[in-house]
Each structure stands twice: as structure tokens, then as C-alpha cells.
Amino acid sequence: MMNKTILLLLVWALCSCTEAQTRVSLPAPNAGKASKMTLMQALQNRHSVREYADKVIPDATLSTLLWAACGYNRPAEKRITAPSAMNVQDISVYVCRADGAYRYNPDEHALDRVSSKDLRASVASRQDFVKTAPVCLVLVSDLSKFRSPDAEMGALDAGYVSENICLACTALGLCTVPRATMDRETLTRELGLQSHHRLFINHPIGWPKK
Ligand SMILES: Cc1cc2nc3c(=O)[nH]c(=O)nc-3n(C[C@H](O)[C@H](O)[C@H](O)COP(=O)(O)O)c2cc1C
Numbered sequence: 001m002m003n004k005t006i007l008l009l010l011v012w013a014l015c016s017c018t019e020a021q022t023r024v025s026l027p028a029p030n031a032g033k034a035s036k037m038t039l040m041q042a043l044q045n046r047h048s049v050r051e052y053a054d055k056v057i058p059d060a061t062l063s064t065l066l067w068a069a070c071g072y073n074r075p076a077e078k079r080i081t082a083p084s085a086m087n088v089q090d091i092s093v094y095v096c097r098a099d100g101a102y103r104y105n106p107d108e109h110a111l112d113r114v115s116s117k118d119l120r121a122s123v124a125s126r127q128d129f130v131k132t133a134p135v136c137l138v139l140v141s142d143l144s145k146f147r148s149p150d151a152e153m154g155a156l157d158a159g160y161v162s163e164n165i166c167l168a169c170t171a172l173g174l175c176t177v178p179r180a181t182m183d184r185e186t187l188t189r190e191l192g193l194q195s196h197h198r199l200f201i202n203h204p205i206g207w208p209k210k
Pocket residue numbers: 046047048049050127177178179180181201
């Protein structure tokens with residue numbers, strides 16, 4: 001009996017350890033206080049930027065940005081900031097940075113690690129400036145969430161999340177450009193995507209170069 005208890009405790013400790021290594025908790029998003037900019041000012045100021053300062057994006061800022069992209073704004077109903085066709089919530093946001101690649105998990109408001117590799121060169125493809133962005137967000141639709149796999153709906157849903165990212169970046173003092181260019185083959189493999197997943201758009205994100 002004693003041995004069995006010790007064994008169970010060991011298994012539990014091992015599982016918790018693996019979980020801790022693969023999941024990075026994000027600080028709570030700061031939707032109310034992170035920016036004083038109005039929506040109209042963000043619309044006025046939004047523009048594509050293709051060069052970034054050599055400066056990290058703190059997790060607190062990333063947290064608010066990911067929440068704005070597609071986090072829960074009505075947690076009790078599991079509804080998110082971006083609309084989606086039939087509320088299927090097919091868009092996942094992958095975070096690619098120097099220390100690896102992660103899938104944003106809105107349920108836990110955390111990052112689930114999917115690769116230990118720096119995949120920014122694969123996001124960049126032929127546009128080298130992307131490699132200098134501290135963070136790249138990659139928007140992936142899970143087409144299996146639609147009754148019949150519908151790439152058009154997936155593309156539309158990705159567009160809403162992408163615009164949320166553009167406006168949230170502007171409001172937070174960050175800069176970005178939405179991009180369809182990327183090495184889809186490598187990203188599909190390295191992010192562990194399947195045939196029902198579609199890579200639609202990505203966002204290199206950084207601070208403006210003064
Ligand atoms: C669907 C889509 C795909 C895009 N793909 C790229 C791209 O691969 N590389 C790039 O540098 N910019 C890309 N852009 C950014 C556009 O070039 C940019 O939005 C456009 O020139 C207008 O400039 P603005 O965003 O400053 O208004 C893309 C934009 C959209 C909406």
C-alpha cells in the first residue's frame with residue numbers, strides 16, 4: 001500500500017513537472033489601464049511597420065496583446081474579443097520568439113510550448129526584417145471546426161484577429177505588419193499542424209525604432 005502511494009506521488013510529481021515546463025502562465029491582461037489611446041486614435045495611427053528596436057516585449061505586454069487578439073472578454077460564456085463564424089473560434093495564435101514557439105491558450109491565459117526552436121526565420125521566409133522582431137504571432141485556422149471545412153470562413157475569422165492585433169499594437173505603442181508571406185511547409189511541421197489546419201497570416205511585432 002505504502003509503495004503504491006509513493007509510486008502515485010512520483011507519477012503526479014512527474015506530470016506536474018512536465019506541465020510546468022510546457023506551460024508558461026501569463027500575467028493577467030491589463031485591458032483597462034495598458035493604454036489611454038482611444039479606438040479612434042488607434043485607427044488614425046495604425047500603419048504597417050517593417051523595422052523594430054532591439055528590445056524585448058515583456059510578458060505583461062504580450063499578455064494584454066494576446067487577450068486583445070482573441071482572449072476571453074466574456075469568460076463565463078467562453079466568448080472572445082474577435083467574432084468568428086458560428087462562434088467556432090477556429091483561430092489559434094502561435095507565438096514564435098527566440099526561446100521557442102508556443103500556442104496561446106485562452107482557457108488558461110497561458111502559453112503552451114510546441115517547439116523549443118526559434119522559428120522566426122521560417123515566419124520571415126524571404127523578408128529578413130521579420131527575424132529582428134522579438135515576437136512573431138502566427139494565426140492558424142482549424143478548419144475542422146466548421147461543419148464543412150471552409151477556408152473562406154477561416155480566412156475571414158483570421159482577418160478579425162489580425163485587425164485586433166494591429167489596433168492593440170498601436171494602442172500599446174508596439175508596431176507590426178500583417179503578412180501572408182511565410183514558410184508554410186516548415187511551420188506546419190514545426191508547430192505540429194495537421195491537414196485541417198491552415199496558416200493564414202502572421203504578425204512580426206516589436207517596439208518602434210526611434
Ligand atoms: C492579407 C495581407 C497580406 C499581407 N502580406 C504582406 C507580406 O507578406 N509582406 C509584407 O511586407 N506586407 C504584407 N501586407 C501588408 C500590406 O502590404 C500593407 O498593409 C499595405 O501596403 C498597406 O499599408 P498599411 O498597412 O501601412 O496601411 C499584407 C497585408 C494584408 C492585409
